[in-house]
Amino acid sequence: MKPIEQIAEKIQQSDMVLIGVGDEFTEKKGKNTKEEILQAYQKVMDLVKRKPWFLVTVNTDDLVYDAGVNSFFVVAPCGSDRSGNVVTNEDYDESCYLSQWQYYRNWLTSTIGKKLCILELGVGMAYPSVIRMPFERTVLYNQKSSMIRIHSKLAQVPEEIQNRSICYDENPVKFLNTL
Numbered sequence: 001m002k003p004i005e006q007i008a009e010k011i012q013q014s015d016m017v018l019i020g021v022g023d024e025f026t027e028k029k030g031k032n033t034k035e036e037i038l039q040a041y042q043k044v045m046d047l048v049k050r051k052p053w054f055l056v057t058v059n060t061d062d063l064v065y066d067a068g069v070n071s072f073f074v075v076a077p078c079g080s081d082r083s084g085n086v087v088t089n090e091d092y093d094e095s096c097y098l099s100q101w102q103y104y105r106n107w108l109t110s111t112i113g114k115k116l117c118i119l120e121l122g123v124g125m126a127y128p129s130v131i132r133m134p135f136e137r138t139v140l141y142n143q144k145s146s147m148i149r150i151h152s153k154l155a156q157v158p159e160e161i162q163n164r165s166i167c168y169d170e171n172p173v174k175f176l177n178t179l
Helices: 003-013 036-047 095-109 132-141 158-166 172-178
Strands: 018-021 053-057 116-121 146-150 165-168
Touching: 003 036, 003 095, 003 116, 003 146, 003 158, 003 165, 018 132, 036 116, 036 172, 053 095, 053 172, 095 146, 132 158, 146 172, 158 165
Parallel strands: 018 053, 018 116, 116 146, 146 165
Antiparallel strands: none
16 A cells, blocks of 8 residues: 555544644755645645644744644644744743643543544654654554654654554655655
């Protein structure tokens, strides 16, 4: 089965989709252009268009919004370059994302007992407590869930969830754009 078929099948079989976007989905590492990233976001939205979804990103580049992703279903706890409020700033104001984070937590609670597909794109070890570790725990505890992890170097998953995971050792932007 081709990768796109595997991914589409997992998403189609799910009730809901949780998307995590990490730093391999940016221009910062010099591996992707803005145009490639915007196109990859569109591919993701095409894959999940018939499912309830939510997207969590540690990226501050705001490209998720430039791609036309519905911001009502996006939380970016590390901040925004445009607003100048970024987690690495000394005066970072965490309250800017907290109401959206609470909405995300409520959404995540609604996935209990449902077939949840977690699509993790380029999430490495930058802020692992925001996406990577909580997503793994979600798959571990929700026995109806599955994970698709795409990362060029850190695509592996813990042994406890391997049987419900598909991992691709690829740059997620390039991978999605070649599907």
